[in-house]
Amino acid sequence: MRPGRQSGRWRRLICLAAAVGSLLGLTTVGGCVVVPQNRRKHLADPMMRFDDDGLEAHKRQKFYTTREAAAGGDGLPAGGGCGCQ
């Protein structure tokens, strides 16, 4: 394997590890916060949902999975299940 390719791979792995570490740290800090239920009315608003409905989520997930090399990380399989990918 060429040294340039190897160093590029290590750089990407380090970046990924740093991203995982920092995000986990951020979430751990967030875990110290407990918001009581009676103060979460805005979070319960339908506009705050990440997926409006399952059909809309499927539309988006399939469109991007079949047209881009990168997929996954959204709780669903990244590839397979269709002749288009």
Added chain:
Amino acid sequence: MPLFAVLAMLAPPYQIDSVRFRFTQYDQRGVGYQSAAGPVGQPGSEWETVQQPQAEVVAHVGERITERLWIPLDVITAASPDHSVYGLPVGAAPPDAVTTASRVNTAGSLDTLTTYRWDRATELSFRAALHLEEPFESWSYGLGATRSFAEDNTVLGVSVNQVVDWFDHFNLDGRRNGRVNRSTTNVNATLTQVLSPYTVAVLSYGGTLQLGTLGNTWSSVLLSDGSRGEERLPRQRLRNALSLRVAEWLPWNGALKLYYRAYLDDWSAHAHTIEANLLQRVFRGLNVRAEYRVHWQTAVRFYTEAGDPLASGYRTADSDLAHFVAQTIGGTISWDLELGGRVRDVHVDLGYEHYFRSNNLTVDIATCGFGLMF
């Protein structure tokens, strides 16, 4: 018949929670080196249209079980543009298709999801799906569990999915050459965290291992001598994706949602995706949403636009595996009308998105949804 009568009597009462329909139209234009529906020695047309109707019913059975039945269909023109007819102008409708199914190909799935509430904080889910199209069939299964902590401020979810595909192998001249298969195994871990009375974040990791025939078998590779050869892909792919989503409530009855994903796989593709959604409530029940998304990815290490005819290694000319930057702009208007009777709520939405990328692909997407909540 007596057995069905007994089963019907023993079945617990169910109640339908919602019925939803969605219709989406995709109109795709552009060119790609994997398509031979174009002049000799140049990328071919990627023109296609897709009509995608979907229907979903959600019902609960007793106190603990929720069932979701979902049927998506895809009606696709020109799924595999023919390489054998050269000399046509790029952008013209492909005159033929490699597979006999794909002049107009209809694909459909039957997908079920059963969720069982184990206790106040724990849910278990089981998913089973069957997908059929003419040269292709697929089964998928999934198991998942979620558990909430700290007065529901933290929710941890894990899931595992297995997809098995069988499909016809086609030579580049369109002849069938037996059956091939593909396996996709996927694990996910998701952490949802309330950060403040106005902010919630979701951190998610997805790892996917694919084995078997990982291409559609009819994509071609443009060679340096002007001819075309078959695509050759590794038989294994390990994919990793890490995403972070944040939703922030805005004091003027709006919401801002931000999304970032980092992606890395062992085909040397890596990618970054950023998305922003801004939602605004115009008045009670009427919402508008504006969306912008940008996706940047590198090419896989064996991507080529002029393959060596004598080389025997991996090669692909698939424009989806190339280096590109893709952007999406769009918007949606939705209306939820509270009725208060047997039908509690009626939902209607209309949306449009424009997807365009730096390597000559453009897609216009129009969608409309209708739902009844009981």
